[in-house]
Amino acid sequence: MDVRTKILEEATRLFAAHGVDGTALQEIADAVGVKKPSLLYHFPSKEALHASVLEDLLSRWNEIVPRLLHAVAREDRFDAVLDACIAFFTADPDRARLLLREAIDRPGEMRALLSTHVTPWLGVMAESIKKAQADGSMRKTVDAEAYILQIIHMVIGTFTVGATVQVLLGHSGSNGRPKRGSIDPRLTAELKRVARIALKQE
Amino acid sequence: MDVRTKILEEATRLFAAHGVDGTALQEIADAVGVKKPSLLYHFPSKEALHASVLEDLLSRWNEIVPRLLHAVAREDRFDAVLDACIAFFTADPDRARLLLREAIDRPGEMRALLSTHVTPWLGVMAESIKKAQADGSMRKTVDAEAYILQIIHMVIGTFTVGATVQVLLGHSGSNGRPKRGSIDPRLTAELKRVARIALKQE
DNA sequence: CCTACCGATCGGTAGG
DNA sequence: CCTACCGATCGGTAGG
Structure with missing residues (x-):
């Protein structure tokens, strides 16, 4: 599975569980197994990730x-x-x-x-x-x-x-x-x- | 109305609208019309305010x-x-x-x-x-x-x-x-x- | 009830 | 995809 899909999956799970405001990009990065700035390579901002x-x-x-x-x-x-x-x-x-x-x-x-x-x-x-x-x-x-x-x-x-x-x-x-x-x-x-x-x- | 009651009212309104995690103590303080440390004089912590x-x-x-x-x-x-x-x-x-x-x-x-x-x-x-x-x-x-x-x-x-x-x-x-x-x-x-x-x- | 300040964490950027 | 770092804001404290 490619990283982008994995990010979307983990973000969906965490946004659903704790809300967008209650989820730090760091948590998503940890769940995916990459560093935080890598998320912002795949999605330009947290808001863009949320929209996706x-x-x-x-x-x-x-x-x-x-x-x-x-x-x-x-x-x-x-x-x-x-x-x-x-x-x-x-x-x-x-x-x-x-x-x-x-x-x-x-x-x-x-x-x-x-x-x-x-x-x-x-x-x-x-x-x-x-x-x-x-x-x-x-x-x-x-x-x-x-x-x-x-x-x-x-x-x-x-x-x-x-x-x-x-x-x-x-x-x-x-x-x-x-x-x-x-x-x-x-x-x-x-x-x-x-x-x-x-x-x-x- | 005493300050404690006003704090509870504004906290209720903001917690309901944006969630506890999505509400900063600063926002509540602004809504009440006091400085942030004054909230923590009336309630020992954000968690205690939430419980109240x-x-x-x-x-x-x-x-x-x-x-x-x-x-x-x-x-x-x-x-x-x-x-x-x-x-x-x-x-x-x-x-x-x-x-x-x-x-x-x-x-x-x-x-x-x-x-x-x-x-x-x-x-x-x-x-x-x-x-x-x-x-x-x-x-x-x-x-x-x-x-x-x-x-x-x-x-x-x-x-x-x-x-x-x-x-x-x-x-x-x-x-x-x-x-x-x-x-x-x-x-x-x-x-x-x-x-x-x-x-x-x- | 205030001013002044703390360490931690936030989203995001520079540069490679 | 990483290391290193940014200013802003977080909850909370010291001291008055």
Whole structure:
């Protein structure tokens, strides 16, 4: 693996864990196994590295968007879309942490990111819900756009603080505790149940 | 207002906005209108100030917990509990941001805070749901503890990134845009609708 | 509650 | 990709 890729990987991990401000270039350099000035040979500044990390994340997100838009046109669309989102963050929970930190640390930049990468498919999905409301297959009380945002809150919440809050789940079952850092399947199962039942008529 | 209180107020605001690591004692001192060493006269260290800010937040939370536990015993309990939580964070959205940052920046400390301040009433509420499931007034498919955690994800999400993501809500109505920094009522209304319908039978 | 100051660490640069 | 180094800022202290 080339050094540039290794730098992006370690920077992603550390930015997600401690935030951009909370991560020193020295820490990233140590994790990669190079000296600090070498980072600034590959990326002109910390801000440029930060931007590259976000670009990397968003390009991976854009890989699955076509699949999402395809799923919207099918019958079981919303289960499929939700499954795809959950799979995206399961593959690397750092993605959720990174997006959440960006939203609270730099709301202005995040608004720009959302307008570019979220508005399109959110609009398509909201229209799809409204059509289904018109022909009676989905609850008429659903506020389509607000509903989608609240589902996103659950998804992001599950993958950012899920590993922390799940100590509150009683593990009464005898089949061992979940692996450290992983998400309890009860959280994702309940998320899907809530999302489905709040949307579909009967 | 005495200086100590002013320091706690400004520290709360800045910690919520930029994180503890992202806030210099100098910034807090400037906001209060004193010199930096004066902060360290009132609080022995930045860490001690951070701890005091969290204590302040949790003591305000504990003020409403009795009201919450009382509401659980009533008929309209869950609407009332949710309204109380929404009111708590509406009074100061910094509370949500502070809690969320603590959860992602210091998961270990957050787990301790949750065990002390959340486990008790979460247990009471979960038992209340299970009893209602037994007598058929609530859906048997609800995973009580996981359900409560997902509702918390929506509440915290609404108050931390709601002001940012709500640019995605179409403001088709003619009654002006919402005030800057405030939460669009569509988000809280949909949150309450989703929470209610996912829980109650029929 | 202040002035004056400390060592450590920050992001970044010069030069090879 | 390295050594050597920069000014700025960090949390915190001495002394009044």
